[in-house]
Amino acid sequence: MKANLNVLFDAQGPRGRRLTLIFNVVGLLLAAAVIWWLLATLADRGQLSWSRWSFAFTANAWENFYLPGLVSTLKAALVSIVTSVAFGLLFGMGRLAPNALVRAVCTVIVEFFRAVPVLLMMIFFWLWIGFLDVVPPSDLPFLAVVLGLTFYNGSVIAELVRSGVHQLPKGQSEAGLAVGLTHGQVLRSIQLPQALVAMLPSMLSQFVVILKDTALGIIITYPELLDSARRLGSANSMLQSLLIAAVVFIVINFVLTSAANWLSGYLSSRTSGRTKIPVGPGVGAPEKAA
Amino acid sequence: MSFLDRYASVLSQYDVLGAFWVNIQLTFWAAIGSFVLGCLLALMRISPIASLRGFGATYVQLLRNTPLTILMFIAVLGVWTQLQIKLSGDFQQNFFNFAVVALSLYHAAFVCEAIRSGVNTVPVGQAEAARAIGLSFLPSARLIIFPQALRGSITPLGNTLIALTKNTTVATAASVAEASGLMKTMIEFNSDIVIAIFLTFAMCFVVIVIPMGLITTWASRKWAVKR
Numbered sequence: 001m002k003a004n005l006n007v008l009f010d011a012q013g014p015r016g017r018r019l020t021l022i023f024n025v026v027g028l029l030l031a032a033a034v035i036w037w038l039l040a041t042l043a044d045r046g047q048l049s050w051s052r053w054s055f056a057f058t059a060n061a062w063e064n065f066y067l068p069g070l071v072s073t074l075k076a077a078l079v080s081i082v083t084s085v086a087f088g089l090l091f092g093m094g095r096l097a098p099n100a101l102v103r104a105v106c107t108v109i110v111e112f113f114r115a116v117p118v119l120l121m122m123i124f125f126w127l128w129i130g131f132l133d134v135v136p137p138s139d140l141p142f143l144a145v146v147l148g149l150t151f152y153n154g155s156v157i158a159e160l161v162r163s164g165v166h167q168l169p170k171g172q173s174e175a176g177l178a179v180g181l182t183h184g185q186v187l188r189s190i191q192l193p194q195a196l197v198a199m200l201p202s203m204l205s206q207f208v209v210i211l212k213d214t215a216l217g218i219i220i221t222y223p224e225l226l227d228s229a230r231r232l233g234s235a236n237s238m239l240q241s242l243l244i245a246a247v248v249f250i251v252i253n254f255v256l257t258s259a260a261n262w263l264s265g266y267l268s269s270r271t272s273g274r275t276k277i278p279v280g281p282g283v284g285a286p287e288k289a290a
Numbered sequence: 291m292s293f294l295d296r297y298a299s300v301l302s303q304y305d306v307l308g309a310f311w312v313n314i315q316l317t318f319w320a321a322i323g324s325f326v327l328g329c330l331l332a333l334m335r336i337s338p339i340a341s342l343r344g345f346g347a348t349y350v351q352l353l354r355n356t357p358l359t360i361l362m363f364i365a366v367l368g369v370w371t372q373l374q375i376k377l378s379g380d381f382q383q384n385f386f387n388f389a390v391v392a393l394s395l396y397h398a399a400f401v402c403e404a405i406r407s408g409v410n411t412v413p414v415g416q417a418e419a420a421r422a423i424g425l426s427f428l429p430s431a432r433l434i435i436f437p438q439a440l441r442g443s444i445t446p447l448g449n450t451l452i453a454l455t456k457n458t459t460v461a462t463a464a465s466v467a468e469a470s471g472l473m474k475t476m477i478e479f480n481s482d483i484v485i486a487i488f489l490t491f492a493m494c495f496v497v498i499v500i501p502m503g504l505i506t507t508w509a510s511r512k513w514a515v516k517r
Contacts, residue, residue, distance in 0.1 A: 027341035215357035239368035253355035
């Protein structure tokens, strides 16, 4: 924020400050009007009365709905994070391999999975593995969620690994080669450790994407947080129950996003790679960290 | 019956192109909606007015940390079913409109961030030079900063559009009849050619999305501000 402030306007004089103050008040009034309008619409339809919210603040709601849902969400997210990172490292290194065939195969796989919507993959794995009948039906949605998230986010991380290595100063690999290391040794012991540190913030923001996308699991009957909120809401009050689930997601993701931003600043003095986080939306952004 | 005959007969039973047409329409309207809202938010976030900056920042934080799926459910189960707010008299059109609104609200946060990151690519010297020749905030923003910032934000904007295209599949959560829902139906009734059906839908997305990425890269190079 501070950086653009300097770009766009100068330190203001008395007239500028007066104008800013006036607009500030107008802006506050506008924001207040928007919020008031939202609340008034809700109140008009009787949505703000305590009886419509009280169900969510009982032990039953949390013990039997929100917390088990959150546990499933976190379980799917954590497993997917581990598998995505493994997939990403493997294929990221594959895309940097000296062998042209290996490179080509890895490129096709990574580009394919980045272009296909996560939801499409989840539905496919869910039905396909179901027909194959190799896992118990109760594990099926979980497995499909993890596989869908792994192939997509793993490919994004592979891209991060590749661009992370490319953004290192050339002297790093040249120095490695000069002391007699092979191409693979340079990649593993010189480039990857530095690239990984540099890409840590982007990786964290990719974890936010993974956590958000676990909510797609509701479509393939995975009993995650959104699904518990929907079941609880259908017995009580839907809108309120969904809003509370949204708040839980926002809080967790906000912490992760803030950590990523802090880390980005903290690490920038500790690696020769670039730690900047690429801008990109949740479900399905090809985060080209170029 | 050979595999190819079977595949062809299944494809002819369903309107695959029609389903993708719905995704493309969702993309088109949500792209317009999110671009307009995102530009407004970006203007707020870079203005000298603290209250507008706070409002824009809060919006971005809230929306980009909420799963799109929840927004779809809030729109259809909360706003439509519970609050009885309709966006269209037509039953199908109503779901479509809700999906467009949810997609626009969600992606506006990313459009805002994309434009803001474009503004960050403009060197301070440009703004200083603008002020030095006597331009005030709005003229310098309009004539000097924004033309360069927009060119710098082509890549993140293109990535947002690609993500939006893929995210239109989530509209199935808002009961819109689109590609992912059709794929599910087709697989359920034709379990013998699951992989072929999946690859068909996946390749359709590849064919839409990869050219978008190539155009984005080409455009960002063509219009890059040489420094």
